[in-house]
Amino acid sequence: MDFQSSLFQAAPAGVRDFSGIERMGLTRGAWVDVRRSWLPDADDVFARLVADVPWRAERRQMYDRVVDVPRLLHTYMLGEPLPHPVLEEARDALSDHYRPELGEPFRTAGCCYYRDGRDSVAWHGDTIGRGKTQDTMVAIVSVGDPRKLHLRPRAGGAEAVVVEMGHGDLVVMGGSCQRTWEHAVPKVSSAGPRISVQFRPLNVF
Template structure:
């Protein structure tokens, strides 16, 4: 297991979420926006260690460019049935608590609860995710919302208009929250690029509503 060099700011035993009244919204254009709340999750270092050790991570292979390649990150997914089954079905109760807090805060805009949690484990700078929008299901034709909580060492998340253009860069880790809303999945793309610089491991937790992947 990769071990995390913890931040002095999240070196606490208690794992939990903070208030969301400090979330800062940035309009990206074309109806897309992002909200940011640095350090929203307390005890992010401890949660990283638990998730890294206890999640049943999967190494997947996918067809790409007429060949099958390794997905450059480890993956796990917790669906609606897992949340309905209770905390014992999840690797840590903080996943359910964060989902509830986010669903409550964004209830008026989202109009429904966050339903699933997808986890990505970026082990080092060789792990990445290419430019994409989460457009499988309703995200291809409707405004939607995806909330990302990052634990572990910071990695850049880049966003750019769909089809190319200047990128917006956000460095996410140590319990930071970023929410992509409005038309973001249809009109913008996001990526975590590879890097040759020494970087520590990071886990991102992506909360999505029903029917969005």
């Protein structure tokens, strides 16, 4: 693990502070919220996640062969304690803040460990479960080295959007984003380790 926190990063105000959120309206009712330097204790959260999450490697069928998934994974399901108390606070704060739009709390926390620039996630939307037919939200907290989240409309006709996710940043994809847009974290020539924690409502994958 060779990630080092930036000395110039802004100090977070706390997970109950949603001032400074910037919302980007996309097409067909999709949107993305970005709040920089939102998560407190991001260095400690990163270290605890690396050490304490029971990371697993997966292999998946890809056409006529089975390939390694280019990142490590673990999901905390309903009722399972999260590996850092700040993440518990973050989930509760997100549930309270977005409940008027979402109508329900965030329940699960999927974790992805991008070990270096060779780890990635291909174009997809979270459309297994209710996200295929209903508006929903996925709230992403990023810790570690910055990586770029790319978004593009499924139907074409609009420019792709790129959001850099820095250490302690919050990115929320909402509205119709999961079914009308796709997102990806592509490979890069060089990057340090990064962990993404994705908070979701029940039955959104």
